[in-house]
Structure formats: C-alpha cells, structure tokens
Amino acid sequence: MKQTHIRRTEITIETRSLTIIRSRNVKSGCVRCQNCQTLTAAFTPAHAVLIFRVDAAEIKRLFQINQIHFADDSALCGKSLADYFKQEIRYVED
Ligand SMILES: [Zn+2]
Numbered sequence: 001m002k003q004t005h006i007r008r009t010e011i012t013i014e015t016r017s018l019t020i021i022r023s024r025n026v027k028s029g030c031v032r033c034q035n036c037q038t039l040t041a042a043f044t045p046a047h048a049v050l051i052f053r054v055d056a057a058e059i060k061r062l063f064q065i066n067q068i069h070f071a072d073d074s075a076l077c078g079k080s081l082a083d084y085f086k087q088e089i090r091y092v093e094d
Helices: 045-052 056-064 078-084
Strands: 010-013 017-022 030-032 039-043 088-093
Touching: 039 045, 039 078, 039 088, 045 056, 045 078, 078 088
Parallel strands: 017 088
Antiparallel strands: 010 017, 030 039
8 A cells, every 4th residue: 555645635546446535634525425325425527527537428428327326416426436437436544
C-alpha cells in the first residue's frame, strides 16, 4: 500500500478499482443511497463522466434504463456505477 499525505479527497483510478481517499476531517463523498440504502460514494454526473470515461449521454442513457441511479437529488450512486462498470470501490482513510 502506497503511503500518501494528501489532505483532500482524492480519487485514484486503477484498472479494476477506484480507491477513494478521504480526509478524516472532511465529511464528504459518502451518502446513504435513497434507492439501494448503501452507504456509498456519490458522484455528480460530471464526475462520473470523468471517472468512468464515458460521455454525459451514456450516463443519462444508463440512468434511463435503470442501470444506474441517483443516491440523492444531485449525485449518482457510486455503488450502482461501480456495479455497472465492474469496478470495486475501496475506501481509505488518510
Ligand atoms: Zn444506490
């Protein structure tokens, strides 16, 4: 495990997993999904586009066919995205 001294929320993209490093004193990034009740990272559609390397239209399409869903009013459920894109999300406290 690589040591890090980063003091902000950072997302590292690997081939098969997303590692989300959260600063202990920054309460952000995780929500209880309204749909699947999972405590998960949440991504705005704009972030999802960058993280999962698809375009905005694809995110919208996946939402419309219920492959992914929103965790709250503004953010997509990280678990639904990870399941669809076959990524594992690992959470690391810095
Ligand atoms: Zn969900």
